[in-house]
Amino acid sequence: MKERIFVIGASLSGINALSRLVGLLPANFPSPVFITQHVGAHSPGLLPQILSNAGRLTALHPKDTEGIEPGRIYVAPPDRHMLVQRGRIRLSHGPHENHTRPAIDPLFRSAAIAYGPAVVGVVLTGQLDDGTAGLLAVKDRGGTTVVQEPSEATAASMPRSALAHVQVDHCCKLAEMAELFIRLANDDPQPPEQANLDELIEIENRIAEGIFDLQDWWKLEGMSVPCGLNCPVCKSALYELHDKRMMRFRCRAGHAFSAESLLAEQADSRETQLSALFGSLTEEATLAKRLRDAPVYKERVDLTRSLSGKIQGIERESAQVCEWLRALTDLVEPDPDGGLYTSESGFRAGQL
Structure with a gap:
């Protein structure tokens, strides 16, 4: 049949x-x-x-x-x-x-x-x-x-x-x-010659199904090694799976990454952090400017001078952060059809 x-x-x-x-x-x-x-x-x-x-x-x-x-x-x-x-x-x-x-x-x-x-x-x-x-x-x-x-x-x-x-x-x-x-x-399938990594496949399937438990994790832990990296999604430790054919990672929460997808996720995380830093600097400079320009502080020359210096320093820092963010968007694949690419213009474009 x-x-x-x-x-x-x-x-x-x-x-x-x-x-x-x-x-x-x-x-x-x-x-x-x-x-x-x-x-x-x-x-x-x-x-x-x-x-x-x-x-x-x-x-x-x-x-x-x-x-x-x-x-x-x-x-x-x-x-x-x-x-x-x-x-x-x-x-x-x-x-x-x-x-x-x-x-x-x-x-x-x-x-x-x-x-x-x-x-x-x-x-x-x-x-x-x-x-x-x-x-x-x-x-x-x-x-x-x-x-x-x-x-x-x-x-x-x-x-x-x-x-x-x-x-x-x-x-x-x-x-x-x-x-x-x-x-x-319209052709009958042939019987398999061999089946490898059965237990790993089955554990990963249970993770995807949402029925992953501690017993599964302990087994998976025995099939992997800590790699010294953290999951960019949940920040828990990442483990590299014992599959010599392809570099792959899992965290304790079950998030899975190939090496390339992990690299892309790390780039996204870096962009998010830099954007947050730019926002924090902008807020700090905005508050400092409001204090400096407030009428109650007009007579306090030392304070207004200090606040002006602070604003100038933040402007220099924010310019540097902007430069880092621009550098992220300027990253391109060495080969347009290859594996490595800028995170936002690459993988995100695949989310149709």
């Missing part, structure tokens, strides 16, 4: 790529398709309508515990991880992964656990590397891995990361990918 499932992850320009891909699938496509597209928490959730209009298959935001039907496209709703269980879908408010919810890795891991070699994992256009760890899980469980040809992707970082870390089965353009989908959907 054929029971293929397709799980797809996309970020920057993913809506265009997904529309093209689903538009090439036939009305009698027999397998369910699960899509995580990076969207903001307050997105209006129009992607199912867009995809339904783009092709012949019905796309929808599923409800929690909804049963899986063949030939449907299930789209992760805003601010929820979409997880696959055997025969049904779970929606979770679990910790952000790679600074986003919904994230691609939780979908891929859950599908790999539930359906093993029947899973076809697909990484499309996007910044950074969400989806790479999940694609490794699909590969570990014997599933088929597919990556969009980087030269076709608007943002090649996610496809390139997947190709660098995973022994990908197929790398192709969207038109070829649709033909591949049809062929795979």
Whole structure:
């Protein structure tokens, strides 16, 4: 009995790529398709309508515990991880992964656990590397891995990361990918040759599902080492996972980062702190100016001179902070399609 499932992850320009891909699938496509597209928490959730209009298959935001039907496209709703269980879908408010919810890795891991070699994992256009760890899980469980040809992707970082870390089965353009989908959907999956890191995959899946407990943490702690860094979200200690194929981190609250997403989050945190410092300096200078100019202090030359000096000093400090903030926005990728990039103009642009 054929029971293929397709799980797809996309970020920057993913809506265009997904529309093209689903538009090439036939009305009698027999397998369910699960899509995580990076969207903001307050997105209006129009992607199912867009995809339904783009092709012949019905796309929808599923409800929690909804049963899986063949030939449907299930789209992760805003601010929820979409997880696959055997025969049904779970929606979770679990910790952000790679600074986003919904994230691609939780979908891929859950599908790999539930359906093993029947899973076809697909990484499309996007910044950074969400989806790479999940694609490794699909590969570990014997599933088929597919990556969009980087030269076709608007943002090649996610496809390139997947190709660098995973022994990908197929790398192709969207038109070829649709033909591949049809062929795979009508072919019985092969049994897996091996399954690695099962316990780690399962623990990470429980974290995404929001049922992480102390026993899980103690096990995860044994599979990782303190890295001397703090989580930029909750400030608790970060642990580096024992997975030599890809540098990944988790904190005790469950927030997960690849090395690149952690670097981007640290850059965002630095910008936030610098902006707060600039605001604090502005408030201090504003109050000092009000005191200096107040009529009651006009006769106190020593005080007004001191306040004027203070204001000048703050002006110099705020100018320096402004220069640091400008330097942050001037950072650019050494390779526009590579991995490292300015945080605000890069990853944020993927939050469609």
